[in-house]
Amino acid sequence: MGAFAAYTIIGLGLGGIFSLAALGIVLIYRTTGVLNFAHGAMGMFSTFVAWQVFYGWSHPFWPTWLSTLLAVLAGLIFAAIMGLTLEFAVFRWVRTREPVVKAVITIGVLLALQSAASLIWKNNQYHLPIYLAPQQATFQLAGVPIGANYIVIVVMALGLAFGLGAFLRYTSFGRAMRAVSDSPTSASLWGVPVNKVSAVSWMLGSLVAALAGILITPFINFDTTSLTLLIIDALAAALIGGLVSLPLTVLGGFVLGLLETYPTIWIQSLGFPRLVALLVIIAVLIVRNPRGFAVVAK
Amino acid sequence: MFRVLAALVAFTVLARIPVGFDVGFKFDAALAVIWAFGLLSLVLLTGYVGQISLCQATFAGVGAYTAGLMVAGFHADYLVAVVAGVAAAFVLGVIVGIPALRLRGITLAIVTLGIALVFDRYVFQDHAFEWFTGGTAGWRVDQATMFGLQMDSSKHLMAAYIVLLALFCVVALLMVNLHDSGAGRRLRAIRDSELAAATMGVNLTRYKLLAFGMSAAIAGLGGSFYPLVAGSVSPQPFWLFTSLQFAAIAVLMGVRYVPAAALGGVFMAVVPDVLTRFGHGTFMGRAYDISYDWFQIAVGVLLIVQLIALPDGVWGDLRARALHAWSAAGALGGRKVKVA
Amino acid sequence: MTMLRVRDATVRFGGIVALDGISLDLNRGEILGLIGPNGAGKTTLFNCISGVIRPDHGSILFETNDLTYAPPHERARLGIARTFQNLQLWGSMTVEENLMVPMDALGRRNTFSDALYLPFSAYAERASSERARAILHVLDLGRYARTPAGDLPAGIQRRVEIARALAMRPRLLLLDEPAAGLDAQETAHLADLLHAVRERFHVSMLLVDHDMSLVMRVCDFVYVLDFGKLLAHGRPAAIRDDPKVIAAYLGEESKKPAGDVATVATPREGPPLLEVDRLAAGYGGLEVIRDVTLSVRPGEVVACIGANGAGKTTTLRAISGMIHARGGKVTFAGKDVTGSSAERITKLGLVHIPEGRGLFPTISVEDTLRLVSNTAGHEVDPAPAFDLFPKLRQRRRQLVGTLSGGEQQMVALARAILSQPRLVMIDEMSQGLAPTVVRQLFDIVRVFREQGIAVLLVEQFVESALDVADRAYVFEHGTIALSGPAVELRNDRKLVTGSYLGTAVDATAIAANGNGHHIDPALMEILSVRVPAKVKRALEERAENEGRPAGAVVVELLGKVDDQ
Incomplete structure (x- = not known):
């Protein structure tokens, strides 16, 4: 039973990671209509910038909290600039194209960012995480110790989900974002400042990606590909949320985290849990589309 | 008839190109055709039928491993190995096609990406599948026979290249024929509107599964030659990023056009090799080192630029320009030129 | 003898009952009309019959076959063809290819013989091509055979859809709003065409349309749906006088004498609010309008009429900044707005309701109306709009995409009311809407006028438009052919019946030579x-x-x- 509880904790932590990564995807999809395959790569790049500041450029005598703060700030500022740049240079010009074309463009962004990062930081594994909470701090829950950083992740995921949800639902800027996502042409006829709105959307999405990347570093093998590939689990979680619902996405992330953890109790394999997760996702998608004729669903 | 002639001419010209180059370039040439098969499979699946797949390298990989298993494990003739590789890829394609009956567009893209990841991280790398992958060392294919002849991979690269090229020309010709035929129209009808296709008598289940199966078979045909060309199979050439590159380069070159696949194959095989071989040295007194990463950056950036500026891909754009010039010339000559 | 038998068909979407126990019989050789308000379930019934969705309950029998569980392509094989309300042609394929798909989908060719281009396939290919050309020729679409279907104007596409359905050699043809977007004369020719098709090809038909002139003219029998239930059925004449149908769908015919409704001869004075001078615009290599000169004075209702493709919609788009003008000048409220962005022009007090209504399907009614704050510059309370449209208040939390067409148009008009603009431009306000709803919408246009808001109206229903307008412009060949006070134009019978407009750029070919029903x-x-x-x-x-x-x-x- 103890092992089971421990695995549950690990699974929930993993789920928090997936949720965080997935939230940004859903945010960008809902506000710009772009399914961003490059979300993981964007988060990865910003995280490496933070890492560079923390381990590369910080003065050894600075207190850890200062280096951490500076690193996180640097990562976030870089992310904001990257989001804006992508909007100005790329996505502004394809706003009225079909969703699939926009998704393929993000694959181009993914390949470029991924290779640029491995060019700069090589393909090494960096086991040098950035901790937001003290590394050793733990809480006891029903006799099982839980690392503080896990709690940070879970709280962040839930907070972001509800915060972003409320922002989109109740603020006039959030409404404008949803309008642009549905139809940029119509939105401009309603007087919505389309360029401004989509620039902010991309900036926000990129910030969420960076935040997720930085929070995740303590828990995964931190190299250029693993963060980029996190996109696949994140996309799966986002699909459970129908690419729309933020709370369901978080739920999907946790379910996926548990699904990928429990099988490791019985089978020592890196890949097997992925297979389980994939089958579950396909099942969920097919159940969601029960009438069987894909063309009827919008 | 014109098409058959064009295919013959293309074959004769292309077959002579690697002659006189070193082994490395002969390898590139053979590899280019293998990748071209992968891209051709996307021309069928995405260009004709409008289905998205981000796991074409997986199909090629299954073809490669099956062929490797047949040759190294069962000492089969390479021809048998190729047939087995194509069959295995076809079956997997049909299986992947089943969720595609319900899913479309970006949802399908995500699911196929998941499939690519499962194969990349699980099937091609896990102990549980060592019987299929030959373990971490992979299958070594040094002593293959084809048509009863000994095929030493290092010496007979040219032979493998010619066989591959001939097969590619045949498959490409069939694909072009298919495009303008009744079956091709049915497939394209699914791309443009599934709803209308189904209500106008097109059996969606059958044609979608067939499209996935055929597409996977084409990718698997290229892949099944990989062990012969490279001497062994390993997971790395068929990992997830190759699938992504397939999608990116197919779209970049023009996903609706068969010749674009050949162009893309050459681009995918030759450019990185040229970069790694000649990409370092000194220029104006400064040392430089252009690695493989630059290739992938270039693919990414070119893809973005192309999708913004030339939506129909490089080949599509060239073709449109050529047709335009042709019709302009026709108008000057005072006769009507039909632009299809 | 009964050809199609629908028994007790029920379809639920989530909690909404779209079809509630509908039964319907169609005899061989009959043209059956299906009418009812938007959202009554007509298209859902079509989807059930053609197999796109499966009813939760009930059965569908076609001749001796039980179709309830048959997939769509099998129904096609039995001879059921359909057209779509929202056009579903295969856009990247040529018109000829569009016709060939249903022909050889029913044949015995296979993928492998096709890829090998065996003689058998080559023969079948030539045969299909010949037949496709013949059908196109008969429907006077021959000149479009090699054009990609997606490049054609909507009016032509609608006819290609009918041609494609006929290419299947159907025994039952389901027509979903074939007259949408057609003017009076085109509709008359469509009616002739349907009769001819029935006589010559022995095709039975099920027809959904809001154009009562078409339904009354071609249908032998009419079923009326309302809220997914069968409201009435009977001969067209009986249906027309059925009080239940009038209340739910047709509405009271308001036969007021001409000139009584419109406020005649209060010529609005003052400087024009909108002045368009020699405007030219187009798409890609095509120039659609040129030399369009018109003006709208404050508080005035102006109608733009003309055949399909005459350039009305393009003119509105060029005015509101949706597309760039290629020449000429647009002045609004004293400012030169030529080349300004749509956002800026909207903020000056010009609301453009485009074709398709320009709404956001995944946003709720209330949130949509709150978007008005973008032009108003402050938060907007949607309550006044709900007072005018009580129906929207009930549906305030519903997503706009799930509303019926009429309700969506109400949302678009409510937005115009809330933002208190100086000019509202409405494109094809009544397209695809039930007669009762159309009447309500024209009443809203009168509300605009009372509030001093100017209206520029593009409308297919010439008579209704002229009833409400002060002045009108008649478009022809991408420019203005005629203009004048609405009262005068209304008395021009030629104009109202549409014959005046028969020669617009892509006015349908049937209209052009009038012999569409002479089948060789x-x-x-x-x-x-x-x-x-x-x-x-x-x-x-x-x-x-x-x-x-x-x-x-x-x-x-x-x-x-x-x-x-």
């Missing part, structure tokens, strides 16, 4: 039977011996088959 019997033969060469020869010989057209022989033979 020789072509008939190619259309109705796919005959092997031997049989064809025999037919021709027999026709020659008997001294009559081959088509007549075929018709006679077909008649015999039918009798058996």
